[in-house]
Amino acid sequence: MKVLVTGGGTGGHIYPALALIRSIKKHNSKAEFLYIGTENGLEAKIISKEDIPFKTVTITGFQRKLSFENVKTVLRFLKAVKVSKKYIKQFKPDIVIGTGGYVCGPVVYAAAKKGIPTVIHEQNSVPGLTNKFLSKYVNKIAISFEDSKDFFPKEKVELTGNPRAQEVVEAAKSSKGNKLTSLGLSSTRRTVLIVGGSRGAKPINDAVIGILDELGKKEYQCLYVTGEVHYENVKNEWSKVKSSKNIVCVPYIHDMPQVLSEVDLLVARAGATTLSEITALGLPSILIPSPYVTNNHQEKNCRSLEHVNAARVILEKEMSSEKLLQEIDSIFNDSVTWNEMHHGALKLGQPTSGDELYRIITQLVK
Missing domain, CATH: 3.40.50.2000 (Glycogen Phosphorylase B;)
Structure with missing residues (x-):
């Protein structure tokens, strides 16, 4: 063929x-x-x-x-x-x-x-x-x-x-927490992955920088993918945080399907490929759709997840450090909420x- x-x-x-x-x-x-x-x-x-x-x-x-x-x-x-x-x-x-x-x-x-x-x-x-x-x-x-x-x-x-969904599911079957431990995180603690794409997203980075200190004190841990452009700035701010043992910052991750299969919550833009991956895994998410894409398709994409309670949506104009931390805490502090979002995402998965x-x-x- x-x-x-x-x-x-x-x-x-x-x-x-x-x-x-x-x-x-x-x-x-x-x-x-x-x-x-x-x-x-x-x-x-x-x-x-x-x-x-x-x-x-x-x-x-x-x-x-x-x-x-x-x-x-x-x-x-x-x-x-x-x-x-x-x-x-x-x-x-x-x-x-x-x-x-x-x-x-x-x-x-x-x-x-x-x-x-x-x-x-x-x-x-x-x-x-x-x-x-x-x-x-x-x-x-x-x-x-x-x-x-x-x-x-x-x-x-x-x-x-x-098609990316199937690859993520196959990666999950072989995952044993190896990716998180290789990055210096625990394979047993609940983990929020925050990522703005390969280049990063300034509104997301600004919001995260504002809560680095609070994130460092949480029972859950955070893997923060800054994007190459923003890494040095974030690294500088991260170095000022006193309690940061449960936070790891990296500029980029090459094996994202493996990482997604090991975390418990995703904070990200709402690109179609990302959404296919997280729904296949049943991964709850907080989505900040980019307002700069054609036909505003990212917001329309993520509203499909919001409709079945698979995701929380924060528009960029509404984004703030306080809002982001509140949403992360509300999902991690209530196992019923997490489970409902998990099953909601699976309903859409292919x-x-x-x-x-x-x-x-x-x-x-x-």
Whole structure:
């Protein structure tokens, strides 16, 4: 089986694509892959570290207001379709899968026009423009949130969840607290993981800095991922805290699925991949959605968790040190609350999402 995968722009599109590739390899060790992204996108850096052939096209997104730049985008799209058809002719894929981002547009469209089976995967509860456009041409649409189905042709939609969820569950099965102990924390104490993404999030960092002293006195422990940009500043503030034995600060964590499987509470942004991971694990969370993303999709994502009492939501404009500490304490100080959030998250989890996507693929490839 030859599989062409495309997706880029953010880790939320790239990591599910890699998880899907690994899932396909698990089922079919002879499967061959080609990944198409953009030269300047994050995918170029990430995929280069994997043993996956990588090709590029040049494409940008449409602006939401009338602009001459959109005319240029149309021309880039048409050129990218032509280049994609060349790659498709050379690779001869049995199926083409898009996991989101502008680059999916010309690649999946080109495949559909050539009669090749196509699938798109939507991670967010509210789809982006590219997947809405492609929904008219693809054979199947895999969604991560039940809320997404109303945006697409119903006969094409299947709820699969996010492939990253399955990887997290598999990591949890092999976890014995090793990651926490390697970071200098206890494997038996309740742990809150606070993270703002690979680059960090200043509002979250500011709020945490304001409560470092209080966190250091708690019975629970804290793993605080600052992001590379903010690490030195936080490290300086952390050094002033007298009682900090139960706090560990690091700039970045490479093995996040393993860490998530070992902690008891997450404080983070509300990216779609993060939410798929924590719902698969049944991990309670306090979510601070980024207000700077397209269509405010992070808030819409996390409201789905809030609705079933799987998460507490704090908008960035409402964020404060006191509010954050109050929410953490209220969850950890009441076992009934934690258990209700745990079961609420599990209700939304799709722990076999990679296998579900593989099932769809095999139905289309005959």
